[in-house]
Amino acid sequence: MTGADVLLLALGAVAVGAGVLVVTTKHLVRAGLYLVVCLGALAGDFLVLSAELVAWVQVLIYVGAVVVLLLFAVMLTRAPIGASDDLDRPGWPAALIGGGAGLGLTVLLVDAYRWSTVTLPPAGTAERLGEQIFQSWVLPFEVLSVLLLSALVGAIVLSRPDIGRAGPPGDGRAGRAGPPGDGRAADLVDSEPGGRR
Amino acid sequence: MRPVIPYVTAALLFGLGVYGVLRRRNAVLVLMSVELMLNAVNLILVTADTTARAVLPHSGQVFALFVIVLAAAEIGVGLAIVLQLYRLRATVAVDDVPLTEPSPPVGGREPAVLDSEAGR
Numbered sequence: 327m328t329g330a331d332v333l334l335l336a337l338g339a340v341a342v343g344a345g346v347l348v349v350t351t352k353h354l355v356r357a358g359l360y361l362v363v364c365l366g367a368l369a370g371d372f373l374v375l376s377a378e379l380v381a382w383v384q385v386l387i388y389v390g391a392v393v394v395l396l397l398f399a400v401m402l403t404r405a406p407i408g409a410s411d412d413l414d415r416p417g418w419p420a421a422l423i424g425g426g427a428g429l430g431l432t433v434l435l436v437d438a439y440r441w442s443t444v445t446l447p448p449a450g451t452a453e454r455l456g457e458q459i460f461q462s463w464v465l466p467f468e469v470l471s472v473l474l475l476s477a478l479v480g481a482i483v484l485s486r487p488d489i490g491r492a493g494p495p496g497d498g499r500a501g502r503a504g505p506p507g508d509g510r511a512a513d514l515v516d517s518e519p520g521g522r523r
Numbered sequence: 524m525r526p527v528i529p530y531v532t533a534a535l536l537f538g539l540g541v542y543g544v545l546r547r548r549n550a551v552l553v554l555m556s557v558e559l560m561l562n563a564v565n566l567i568l569v570t571a572d573t574t575a576r577a578v579l580p581h582s583g584q585v586f587a588l589f590v591i592v593l594a595a596a597e598i599g600v601g602l603a604i605v606l607q608l609y610r611l612r613a614t615v616a617v618d619d620v621p622l623t624e625p626s627p628p629v630g631g632r633e634p635a636v637l638d639s640e641a642g643r
Contacts, residue, residue, distance in 0.1 A: 428538015
């Protein structure tokens, strides 16, 4: 057991523990915050595994953007502040399939790698990864940029039902079926795609 | 460095993600569980980059970056769908969503309009 192993064990334990809390907690907001802990521990794992750039991108995109988006969604869907009892459906099948997948993969990987050791490769800095991306992986990179653009357009079209709708102009606005209550939530939802990117 | 430790972490996280997707009713929580699974895959890719000496160096980390981009796109579209669902049905419980819609698709928003007006 070297120092890297101890760090990997500790960070892995934190990540799995926070993951358990994400899928079992009764509080919606706390699930998002436990997800931050889990993703942060994974970023630490990436650092120990000498993947510097991936670790910082993980912190930037996952902790900085994805979790914030999830928390926005929790707020926009008017989640209750306290504990809610209707978050789960009763399910032995879920435990069976999830546990089966997790333990099956664990057995496979433990059987494949046992207690072997490897030496860490040179660190994946931005310079080395950039060389790889822009020399060997240019085409997937460009395809991904097209995918991001289409996802952006798709999210906007989904959130604005008055775009691309047949009928007289203004019909989409007038016929909006908001959630019961005042129209604030619907207005927030409408203004959300602009602030998303 | 013993690669079995991050591999086992990733396998357990993936199992937790599968459990969460099947168990949770709230669509936002389902998306969080999907993020857990995607991160488990990222951890596998980064660990494989250290254990397997590929022809192209750092391929695993490049793939992990690609997966992170895919996850960002997925969460954007997914949350747009969830918010639209909430606007239509005033609920985000995934098992309240009827998979078979009996009425013809007149625009997609008409049943909710009728529902909300009947409730008033």
